[in-house]
Structure formats: C-alpha cells, structure tokens
Amino acid sequence: MRLSEVAGLGGAAVRRDGEFQNLGFLSDKQDGMLLFLESPRFARAVGRNGGVRAILTTPELAETIPARLALAVCEQPRLAFAAIHNALEETGFYWEEFATVIDPQAQVHPTAWIAPKNVRVARNSIVGPHATILERSVIGESVNVGAGAVLGGVGFQTVRTNQAWVEMRHAGGLTVCDGVHILPGAVIATGLFRDSTELSSEARVGSQAFISHGVRLGERAFVGHGAVVNGNVAIGKEAWVGPGAVIANNLEIGDHAFVSLGAVVIRNVPAGVHISGNFAKSHRGLLRSLAQSAG
Numbered sequence: 001m002r003l004s005e006v007a008g009l010g011g012a013a014v015r016r017d018g019e020f021q022n023l024g025f026l027s028d029k030q031d032g033m034l035l036f037l038e039s040p041r042f043a044r045a046v047g048r049n050g051g052v053r054a055i056l057t058t059p060e061l062a063e064t065i066p067a068r069l070a071l072a073v074c075e076q077p078r079l080a081f082a083a084i085h086n087a088l089e090e091t092g093f094y095w096e097e098f099a100t101v102i103d104p105q106a107q108v109h110p111t112a113w114i115a116p117k118n119v120r121v122a123r124n125s126i127v128g129p130h131a132t133i134l135e136r137s138v139i140g141e142s143v144n145v146g147a148g149a150v151l152g153g154v155g156f157q158t159v160r161t162n163q164a165w166v167e168m169r170h171a172g173g174l175t176v177c178d179g180v181h182i183l184p185g186a187v188i189a190t191g192l193f194r195d196s197t198e199l200s201s202e203a204r205v206g207s208q209a210f211i212s213h214g215v216r217l218g219e220r221a222f223v224g225h226g227a228v229v230n231g232n233v234a235i236g237k238e239a240w241v242g243p244g245a246v247i248a249n250n251l252e253i254g255d256h257a258f259v260s261l262g263a264v265v266i267r268n269v270p271a272g273v274h275i276s277g278n279f280a281k282s283h284r285g286l287l288r289s290l291a292q293s294a295g
Contacts, residue, residue, distance in 0.1 A: 001093070003034065003054045007072040009087045010080025012056055018070025020054040022194045023085050027232070027250050030195065034070075034084075036077035037061055056080050082159040082166045085193070094171040094194050095136055112145075115152070128184070136173040136190050143176050146184035146207070151176065155189040155212035155231055170213055172196050183207040183225070189215075192231070206243065224261065236271060258283075 004017045021032030026045055028035075034054040037046060043064040046052055054070035056077040065071050074080045088094065100116050102108060105123035112127045118135040125143040127133065133145070134152030145151060157168040172191020179202040182188070186205045191197050192213045199205065199217045206225035214232040217223065221235050224243035231249040235241065239253050242261035253259065254271030264278040274283040 003070040003072055006034075006084045006088065007056075007080075010056065010074060010083040012072035012074040012077070012080045014070075014072045015062060016067075016069070016071040018054055020070065023081070023088070024051070024193055026052075028193075028195075030193075034081075036081040037065070038077050040064065056084075076161060078159050079161055079164075079166060082168050085171070086166075086169050089169045089171040095173065109147075119152075122178075134190075137176070138173060139176045140178040140180070140201075142179050144181045146182055146186065148185045149182050150187045151182070153187045153189045155192075155210075157192055157213070157231075168192065172213065175199070177201040177203075181205070183209075186210070189213045200237070212249070218255065 002017055002019050004014045007014045020034040022030050024030050024033040024035055026035055026042055029051060031051045032053050033051050035052060037055055037057040040061060047066050052069060055065050056072050057065060058077060059073045062071060062073050097118055100114060100119040102121045103123040106121045106125045108127040109129045111129045112131045114133045115135045119133055119137050121139045122141040124141055125139050127145045128147040130148045131145045132150045137152040152174050154170045159166040170190045170192055172193055173196035174188060174190045175196045175198045177200050180199045182205045185208045188211045189197060195214050197213055197215050200219040202220045203217045204222045206223060208225055209223050209227045211229045212231040215229050216234045218235055218237035218239060220237060221239045223229060223241045226243055227241050227245045229247045233247050233251050235253040236255035239257045241259045244262045245259045247265045252268045254269055256272045257269045258274040259265060260276035263276055266279050269275055275281060276283040277286045
C-alpha cells in the first residue's frame with residue numbers, strides 16, 4: 001500500500017510517497033512499517049530501525065527524516081496514525097476473514113461463546129463454562145481454556161489529546177499453541193497490528209492473569225495467578241512469572257528466568273536470573289538489602 005492512499009484518512013499531506021506493508025511503533029521490529037514521530041528525541045532512532053518505510057510527522061520535524069523514507073506531515077501525527085490504523089482495520093488490510101472452524105473432537109461447554117468467524121479450535125481442546133473466544137483467535141490441539149477465560153480481548157492503546165481520546169483497535173491475532181493451559185478468569189489480548197500474541201506449546205497462564213497485545217510466551221513458561229504482562233513482552237522458555245507480578249511493556253524475560261511473586265519488573269531480565277521486589281532486582285541483592293535494613 002502507498003502512503004498517498006491513506007494519508008488523507010488522518011488529514012496528513014504527503015511530501016514523499018512510498019510503499020508500506022504494516023503499521024507499528026518505533027520500538028517494533030517488523031518490516032515495511034509506517035509509524036509516527038512527534039518528538040525530536042526519537043528522530044535518530046527512526047534511521048536506526050531498518051523496518052521503517054514511511055513516517056507521519058510534524059512539519060517542524062520533516063527535515064530530520066531520512067530521504068529514503070516516505071513522508072507525510074500534519075499537526076498531530078499520533079492522532080493521524082490512530083485514524084489510519086482504525087480505518088485500515090475495517091478493510092481487511094491486517095486480516096483475511098474466514099468462517100469459524102471447531103474440530104469435532106474439541107469439547108466446548110454449552111455456556112461458552114465462540115465468535116462465528118475468525119476462530120479455529122483444534123482437536124482435543126477443551127473450552128470451559130462461560131469462556132469466551134473472540135475473533136482472530138487460533139487455538140491449537142489439546143488446549144485447556146478454563147471457565148470464564150477471555151481469549152482475543154484487548155489491552156489499552158489509547159491516543160490521548162487535548163481534544164479527544166481515541167482507542168486504537170486491536171487488529172492482530174492470538175495464537176495458542178498445542179498443550180497450553182489457561183486457567184479460569186484469565187484474559188489474553190490479540191495483537192495490535194499485524195502481529196499476533198503467541199502462547200507457545202505447553203505454556204501455563206494462571207487464574208485472573210492478564211496478557212496484553214503482542215506478548216510472546218515461550219514454551220513451558222508459567223504466568224502465575226493475577227500477574228499482568230504488558231504489551232510486546234517476550235518471555236523465554238520455561239521462565240516463571242510469579243502470582244501478582246507486573247511486567248512493564250517492551251521487555252524481555254530470558255529463558256529459565258524467575259520473577260518472584262508480586263515483583264514489578266521495569267528492566268530486561270537475563271536468562272536464568274531470579275529477581276524480586278518493587279522495583280525488581282536480583283533476588284539475593286534484595287535479601288541483602290532487607291537484612292541490612294533490619295540490622
């Protein structure tokens with residue numbers, strides 16, 4: 001798609017036309033992205049992200065954009081970006097629709113609700129009482145969806161301005177791989193753009209946990225009861241996120257890492273590292289600090 005085909009949807013004027021294949025944020029790592037820029041602090045990062053193909057920005061920042069990128073300008077690029085995204089979400093730009101398919105060997109409780117389109121449920125999966133599976137959810141084999149769980153929900157992606165608040169629609173998918181167990185009351189969002197939230201094989205999600213858009217949960221990883229995993233977090237295989245823990249967006253939790261219960265994580269966690277506390281740090285370091293303060 002060319003920038004000139006959509007710029008008018010957000011009230012932007014094209015200065016250099018060009019093609020893009022997806023929308024995204026500056027922190028994303030997808031190819032062919034259209035994104036917005038409102039602050040000069042992030043201008044250099046635009047050139048360092050090889051996936052960027054087109055930019056919405058202000059007239060004042062236009063000269064900072066590399067000449068190889070397509071460019072459109074307006075006074076409120078963030079708001080224009082949201083308007084373009086929401087318009088494209090209605091056109092099939094992100095997703096090709098299909099009629100829902102439920103394998104005959106899957107067990108769906110009579111009180112569960114599954115959207116009539118854009119859902120697949122594979123064989124030997126179990127969907128419990130009052131569970132909800134919304135559009136753009138693909139459920140693998142032998143998946144257990146607990147009572148009252150919501151698959152294909154949304155996370156916050158609100159564009160706030162002085163004039164209006166605009167909710168960006170979730171246009172991506174949710175992939176739940178074979179053998180995943182999702183306990184009662186958990187809520188899992190779809191991806192925001194073309195990307196999918198993904199729960200890898202044999203992962204576990206606890207009761208009342210929330211997993212936001214674009215999260216990637218590794219094989220045999222655990223997310224405990226009531227934990228909150230914010231958008232675009234990558235959790236490695238066999239990692240453990242304890243009950244009530246909160247992980248900030250765009251972080252990486254390494255393979256076999258251990259996040260203690262109630263921890264508030266605001267930095268990447270290397271593979272095999274055990275962290276605790278609010279804000280979370282090395283578990284042993286936290287224990288030393290507590291011992292020193294008690295003494």
